[in-house]
Amino acid sequence: MRGTGKRFVYILRSGENPEHYYVGTTGDVxxxxxxxxxxxxxxxxxxxxxxxxxxxxxxxxxxAVRFEKDLKSASGRAFARRHFGPDQRPDG
Numbered sequence: 001m002r003g004t005g006k007r008f009v010y011i012l013r014s015g016e017n018p019e020h021y022y023v024g025t026t027g028d029v030x031x032x033x034x035x036x037x038x039x040x041x042x043x044x045x046x047x048x049x050x051x052x053x054x055x056x057x058x059x060x061x062x063x064a065v066r067f068e069k070d071l072k073s074a075s076g077r078a079f080a081r082r083h084f085g086p087d088q089r090p091d092g
Contacts, residue, residue, distance in 0.1 A: 007064035009056045009071065011084055012036060014047035018086050022050065023071045025064045029055050053084050 008029050014020040022044050026032040033052060036044045044050060058064040070076045 006057050006059060007061045009058060009064050009067050011053040011071070011080055012044070012050040013053045013086070015049040015051060016047050020047050021053070021077075021080065022047075023068055023080070025061070025068045 005027075007025055007027055009023070009025050010029055010032070012022040012024075012033065014022075022036070024032065029052065033050060036042075036050045037048055039045070056067070058067060071080055
């Protein structure tokens with residue numbers, strides 16, 4: 001998931017507290033996840049380890065930043081919880 005020139009919006013779930021999520025954008029999801037799990041500081045250090053819930057590829061950084069902002073709003077958090085929450089299971 002790198003080198004395409006595209007931007008990714010990602011949602012991470014805390015292994016320490018599965019109710020805690022983090023939303024961000026990047027051009028390299030694997031490196032960013034590694035940074036969240038092993039980086040020296042930042043908002044995500046106290047909720048480690050993190051795992052990827054969903055990655056959404058968007059064609060431009062502008063679209064990715066706009067979608068990230070939407071996911072961080074109250075309605076966006078509700079959307080993410082409803083569609084990507086820990087209690088979501090395949091239909092059937």
